[in-house]
Amino acid sequence: MVAKVNDTTQVALPIRNLISIVAAAALATWAYFGIVERLNKIETNQHLMENDLNMNTEFRIKWPRGEMGNLPADSEQFMLIEHLTGELEKLTKEIESGQAPFDQQQKLTLAFYEKRIANLEAQMEKIKDSQMEMFHKNKGVKGAGH
Numbered sequence: 347m348v349a350k351v352n353d354t355t356q357v358a359l360p361i362r363n364l365i366s367i368v369a370a371a372a373l374a375t376w377a378y379f380g381i382v383e384r385l386n387k388i389e390t391n392q393h394l395m396e397n398d399l400n401m402n403t404e405f406r407i408k409w410p411r412g413e414m415g416n417l418p419a420d421s422e423q424f425m426l427i428e429h430l431t432g433e434l435e436k437l438t439k440e441i442e443s444g445q446a447p448f449d450q451q452q453k454l455t456l457a458f459y460e461k462r463i464a465n466l467e468a469q470m471e472k473i474k475d476s477q478m479e480m481f482h483k484n485k486g487v488k489g490a491g492h
Contacts, residue, residue, distance in 0.1 A: 410481060420473065427466050434459045 408414045416424070437456050 354444060406481075410477070420470075423466055423470060423473075427463065427470070430459055430463045430466070477484075 355437070405414065434456070437452065441452070441456075
């Protein structure tokens with residue numbers, strides 16, 4: 347006995363079985379697209395974290411070298427130190443050449459500039475030390491997670 351199947355063939359199927367098949371197909375489709383969406387989110391997060399990691403690595407390497415610029419406070423202090431160093435050199439040359447009378451006011455001015463330069467240099471060392479300490483702390487935090 348051979349059954350012939352064509353477009354007019356009738357199939358007797360209980361309605362609850364038909365509903366179960368449709369529900370199962372709908373559930374499978376929903377689950378599939380849920381999984382695809384989750385994978386897309388994970389992949390996007392991975393790309394974002396990878397970009398952040400690359401930027402952080404670049405910052406971590408270039409900032410201590412000074413390749414990414416300086417803080418505004420550092421720039422201001424550098425300018426002040428350069429200015430005061432120039433003033434000190436001018437005063438020293440004037441004193442050594444005997445071009446200007448070396449009176450009490452000049453002695454006080456010279457002592458003031460020497461103190462000021464020493465203070466600025468000490469502040470710069472503190473800033474450098476704190477930056478390196480922060481760098482090593484951040485490096486230690488990152489190293490602990492890997």
